[in-house]
Amino acid sequence: MSLTDEQLMIAVGKGDIASFEQIVIRYQQFAWRIAYRYTDNRSDAEEISQEAFVRVLDSAKNYRRRAKFSTYLYKILANLCLDHARKRNPQITDEFSGEKEFTETPYSNLQIKERDQAVRSAIDSLPNRQRLAVILRYYENLSYAQIADAMDSSIKAVERLLARARHELEHLLKDFS
Amino acid sequence: MRCKYVKLKLDRYIQGDLPDSVSKKIERHVSSCQGCADTLSRIRKLQGLFEDTSVPGVPEGFTERLMQYARHRQFQKASEPKIIRVWEWFDGAGLRKAAVAAGIIIGLSIGLLMGLQTSRQSYKTQVVASSALVDAYHFDYLTEAPENSISGVYIQMVSGESNFEE
């Protein structure tokens, strides 16, 4: 029987490093994905996701069982993403797209590649909070309440934030929709 | 329902994030309002563009690097204020536990020596006697010690729960 995230966190709070490793294994993919989508850059994404786990470790003592662990991690990640100063310029964006493997789709790989790149650069051009909200909503499928919680905001504010983001994205991606 | 309100809720409607009653009202509104119906289909189209799942996997060695750092950090935390920690430990309850632990070590050592001289049976009696000592001298708070801690091991030995005889 495996322990719940919350049980593991209590153990981490007592200094159990093996439980911390379990948490890392469970959530590294998730943390990395959000950070990578947000920064569109591998080294920045690694920096953010590693730092998120270090904060989990450092604050484990104060972790309360009431809080769902994923909610707790969203919040840490959201803060780190928003704090992250984007030093990146277009010349050094991650070139990973060249190595992508595509699954069978009705479109040709080239069309998909073009489309995905357009979507990525459109998301990149959004203001920080809009960008983060879009990633949490459309890639991670978080509810509005979860997004509001992670971003220290209200559901109504997230509704407006995402409405503005969609408006902007529709404009930027009009050739693809 | 006003269009402005409906338009703000449409994305949550798609996500199934609204209470049934609100969802039904939105459905009714959209079926009779072309403007909101258009917005709904635009949101759906836009959502179709986000199906890119090609995020690279977690970099190789991610967990190892993180764990190495975490262990280093734990080690630093544990060893940094060495002197203070030793004094903290010998302070109050710590000192009491240390004295009790020392007492038990001496007691057990004598017990073991006696056990060697006499039979295994008499050794077992000695263990039971130590157990009685725990009750008599209120050493029982040591049982709160974490598993595998030194005090925990003493308690296990004293209470005869340990399988060190096997």
Ligand SMILES: [Zn+2]
């Ligand atoms: Zn309407």
